[in-house]
Amino acid sequence: MTKYKEIKAEILAIGDELLYGQIADTNSHWISQELDKIGVRVIRRTTIGDNKTSMMAAFADAEKRADIVLMTGGLGPTNDDLTKPLLAEYFNCDIQLVPEALEAVRTFFEKRGRELTDLNRLQAHLPTKCTYVPNEVGTAPGMWFEENDTVWMSMPGVPHEMKKLMTDFVIPKIKETFPLPIIYHKVIKTVGIGESWLADLISDWENNLPENIKLAYLPSLGQVKLRLTAFGDDYDELQAAVETQIDKVKPKIDKYIFGYNKETLEEAIGRLLKQADKKVALAESCSGGFISHLITSIPGSSKYFQGALIPYHNEFKNKILHVDLETLKIFGAVSEQTVIQMSEQIRKKFDADFGIASSGIAGPDGGWAEKPVGTVWIACAMEGKTITKKLQLTQDRLLNIQLTAVAALNMLRLCIIGKTE
Amino acid sequence: MTKYKEIKAEILAIGDELLYGQIADTNSHWISQELDKIGVRVIRRTTIGDNKTSMMAAFADAEKRADIVLMTGGLGPTNDDLTKPLLAEYFNCDIQLVPEALEAVRTFFEKRGRELTDLNRLQAHLPTKCTYVPNEVGTAPGMWFEENDTVWMSMPGVPHEMKKLMTDFVIPKIKETFPLPIIYHKVIKTVGIGESWLADLISDWENNLPENIKLAYLPSLGQVKLRLTAFGDDYDELQAAVETQIDKVKPKIDKYIFGYNKETLEEAIGRLLKQADKKVALAESCSGGFISHLITSIPGSSKYFQGALIPYHNEFKNKILHVDLETLKIFGAVSEQTVIQMSEQIRKKFDADFGIASSGIAGPDGGWAEKPVGTVWIACAMEGKTITKKLQLTQDRLLNIQLTAVAALNMLRLCIIGKTE
Numbered sequence: 001m002t003k004y005k006e007i008k009a010e011i012l013a014i015g016d017e018l019l020y021g022q023i024a025d026t027n028s029h030w031i032s033q034e035l036d037k038i039g040v041r042v043i044r045r046t047t048i049g050d051n052k053t054s055m056m057a058a059f060a061d062a063e064k065r066a067d068i069v070l071m072t073g074g075l076g077p078t079n080d081d082l083t084k085p086l087l088a089e090y091f092n093c094d095i096q097l098v099p100e101a102l103e104a105v106r107t108f109f110e111k112r113g114r115e116l117t118d119l120n121r122l123q124a125h126l127p128t129k130c131t132y133v134p135n136e137v138g139t140a141p142g143m144w145f146e147e148n149d150t151v152w153m154s155m156p157g158v159p160h161e162m163k164k165l166m167t168d169f170v171i172p173k174i175k176e177t178f179p180l181p182i183i184y185h186k187v188i189k190t191v192g193i194g195e196s197w198l199a200d201l202i203s204d205w206e207n208n209l210p211e212n213i214k215l216a217y218l219p220s221l222g223q224v225k226l227r228l229t230a231f232g233d234d235y236d237e238l239q240a241a242v243e244t245q246i247d248k249v250k251p252k253i254d255k256y257i258f259g260y261n262k263e264t265l266e267e268a269i270g271r272l273l274k275q276a277d278k279k280v281a282l283a284e285s286c287s288g289g290f291i292s293h294l295i296t297s298i299p300g301s302s303k304y305f306q307g308a309l310i311p312y313h314n315e316f317k318n319k320i321l322h323v324d325l326e327t328l329k330i331f332g333a334v335s336e337q338t339v340i341q342m343s344e345q346i347r348k349k350f351d352a353d354f355g356i357a358s359s360g361i362a363g364p365d366g367g368w369a370e371k372p373v374g375t376v377w378i379a380c381a382m383e384g385k386t387i388t389k390k391l392q393l394t395q396d397r398l399l400n401i402q403l404t405a406v407a408a409l410n411m412l413r414l415c416i417i418g419k420t421e
Numbered sequence: 422m423t424k425y426k427e428i429k430a431e432i433l434a435i436g437d438e439l440l441y442g443q444i445a446d447t448n449s450h451w452i453s454q455e456l457d458k459i460g461v462r463v464i465r466r467t468t469i470g471d472n473k474t475s476m477m478a479a480f481a482d483a484e485k486r487a488d489i490v491l492m493t494g495g496l497g498p499t500n501d502d503l504t505k506p507l508l509a510e511y512f513n514c515d516i517q518l519v520p521e522a523l524e525a526v527r528t529f530f531e532k533r534g535r536e537l538t539d540l541n542r543l544q545a546h547l548p549t550k551c552t553y554v555p556n557e558v559g560t561a562p563g564m565w566f567e568e569n570d571t572v573w574m575s576m577p578g579v580p581h582e583m584k585k586l587m588t589d590f591v592i593p594k595i596k597e598t599f600p601l602p603i604i605y606h607k608v609i610k611t612v613g614i615g616e617s618w619l620a621d622l623i624s625d626w627e628n629n630l631p632e633n634i635k636l637a638y639l640p641s642l643g644q645v646k647l648r649l650t651a652f653g654d655d656y657d658e659l660q661a662a663v664e665t666q667i668d669k670v671k672p673k674i675d676k677y678i679f680g681y682n683k684e685t686l687e688e689a690i691g692r693l694l695k696q697a698d699k700k701v702a703l704a705e706s707c708s709g710g711f712i713s714h715l716i717t718s719i720p721g722s723s724k725y726f727q728g729a730l731i732p733y734h735n736e737f738k739n740k741i742l743h744v745d746l747e748t749l750k751i752f753g754a755v756s757e758q759t760v761i762q763m764s765e766q767i768r769k770k771f772d773a774d775f776g777i778a779s780s781g782i783a784g785p786d787g788g789w790a791e792k793p794v795g796t797v798w799i800a801c802a803m804e805g806k807t808i809t810k811k812l813q814l815t816q817d818r819l820l821n822i823q824l825t826a827v828a829a830l831n832m833l834r835l836c837i838i839g840k841t842e
Contacts, residue, residue, distance in 0.1 A: 021463075028468070035442075042441065054465065061482075299784070
């Protein structure tokens with residue numbers, strides 16, 4: 001990267017409602033991620049209120065430090081919204097009607113069967129020094145300035161409007177304006193192994209990575225993402241170099257890898273089930289419907305999700321799911337014997353290839369010495385075989401539900417691909 | 422509020438991982454909310470990297486503007502973590518071992534059966550000008566400074582450690598240090614009515630609120646919170662004034678109010694079911710387990726949640742839930758007739774007082790002219806009566822699932838309290 005001048009960016013989030021904690025600023029984090037992907041270095045993020053002194057000072061400070069200033073918010077049509085008049089004042093220019101912008105706002109309202117008000121009409125008036133950037137999903141246009149050796153972009157604070165402007169206009173425009181390094185990213189998504197164990201398994205490989213490929217560990221609930229970032233001049237070469245490295249590391253951690261880049265565990269499960277033409281059904285006790293929710297949150301899941309039963313009490317585990325009363329009495333609901341029966345019965349009931357079951361003590365109450373809060377059994381029944389696993393989780397109910405779901409989905413994944421040993 | 426000097430605060434979040442978008446800064450938003458509650462005005466939030474120039478400049482800038490500077494991050498024991506040495510340099514003092522802090526770190530490790538390393542030992546060395554603030558849930562102590570007419574607090578970036586320090590020490594200490602107005606907050610939580618309709622219903626009341634009581638609308642998915650904030654000198658008087666206003670507005674919006682302050686809709690449902698000694702069961706089709714998940718995420722829900730069935734296909738709606746094949750054929754799965762049968766059958770199957778059912782087209786595919794994506798039917802069966810509702814939701818699958826859940830929970834709530842007309 002040494003041959004490139006580092007391009008520095010600052011992000012300004014504008015709005016009293018952010019400072020008072022009424023709305024969380026999710027925009028700045030998202031913009032950081034997008035800039036990082038194209039090799040622009042974010043050096044500062046600032047949140048300020050709808051206030052002239054703060055805003056003018058923030059413009060001047062950012063200009064001193066950054067090549068690019070991206071700002072969100074303060075673009076509404078009311079008097080509280082100061083971004084547009086203050087940018088005009090800061091760059092010493094007038095505000096004028098932009099006919100193209102007026103046309104866009106008019107069309108926006110027409111499509112929704114609403115009348116254009118005078119207030120809306122004002123949104124088509126823009127500082128003369130800016131380039132008008134159409135906002136197809138809202139009424140406040142984007143504004144791009146190239147002033148004082150700095151590039152400025154003002155965007156609405158509504159997240160989906162900002163994201164569309166960033167994706168369609170800002171990112172391509174920044175790439176065109178600045179000599180950025182070529183960057184290639186690939187994320188390996190793993191499940192079922194902790195960060196430090198994973199690091200141990202791949203330390204030799206990690207230590208021998210070429211200098212232009214960086215590795216980051218990004219852990220989340222029960223999962224770890226490995227992000228490989230390669231810098232250079234040629235996209236194809238970088239892609240090839242990263243793929244070579246992935247081929248090298250894959251055999252070491254193969255059973256933990258469920259996908260790449262943006263694919264979620266639920267999506268991977270769906271892809272695998274569709275490929276294998278198999279179907280799943282669930283008997284959820286302690287996870288209370290959460291695993292079913294994850295599976296059915298994926299479009300098209302009706303192709304492989306048969307259904308689920310949540311028998312929250314022993315009575316229904318017996319009456320509806322036909323788990324032996326004897327088994328429930330002797331071993332208890334939270335036992336290997338019970339989840340085996342639950343998974344086998346649900347598989348039969350819903351005519352599925354895989355039957356998944358969970359039973360445990362989610363907490364915060366209900367545990368005892370032998371089975372403390374956080375004790376969970378999961379099982380997967382398939383043709384000719386049923387496998388089980390005991391989890392010892394935490395004191396936190398919601399966390400236990402989430403970790404049970406990740407473990408059960410991973411068990412299902414390993415059963416589908418036949419890697420249960 | 423005019424008789425109080427406004428106390429201004431700035432929040433600094435420190436860490437390269439924030440600027441690169443690897444971790445979202447949720448701390449600053451949470452701190453904003455806590456300061457807002459006690460009447461401290463947040464005037465700016467800044468995120469900077471682990472970098473001497475940026476940090477020293479941020480300290481100096483914040484000092485010029487604010488009475489209070491709260492910072493998170495940069496407190497780890499490694500070389501990247503600069504907050505402690507830079508604060509010592511900024512305040513021109515040494516760093517020394519604090520025996521009490523060493524004892525705390527030692528105890529922290531002992532409890533977890535781990536050895537104290539030299540690196541951990543360094544965490545007990547602190548700038549001589551700071552007040553040591555014990556961190557009971559982590560290894561990096563908090564540091565409180567009163568320097569240059571400003572109050573400074575440095576906290577770890579790990580959210581639960583920061584929250585504990587804020588709650589146990591920082592908020593009480595700020596209240597003790599500054600002459601803040603007395604503030605009383607109460608939040609009215611509503612469901613089943615949009616923000617603008619709600620505003621119409623209560624506009625007379627809103628316009629006649631006393632000057633020291635402010636109202637904020639905080640909308641979220643299918644719900645609107647009304648936050649009343651009263652400022653003054655006497656807590657009891659403020660509380661009485663707010664309660665008087667709530668008594669006035671309540672009759673206008675009674676059926677939409679499900680709770681106050683932090684109570685969630687799921688918690689309110691649990692409270693109401695326990696009070697009435699009633700039980701619920703669910704037949705979820707398009708909501709795919711999400712309503713059951715919300716209900717079972719509440720500790721103690723096994724007292725009133727009997728269980729659920731998710732029959733994702735007509736075959737199982739008939740075979741397992743005993744919905745007439747005829748009904749499914751003539752009216753379809755997404756119909757009033759089908760959800761009526763689903764709710765009544767699930768109520769019977771699980772021996773519940775209330776049977777809730779959902780069936781709809783979550784999308785993004787599967788709709789047609791007569792029943793477009795976003796068409797959802799919900800029902801609640803109870804002793805002697807079954808009520809239904811048709812929803813026309815969005816094109817977004819996850820949003821449709823969430824909105825169905827809110828509508829179904831609200832329907833259940835109205836049935837429990839007998840306000841179904």
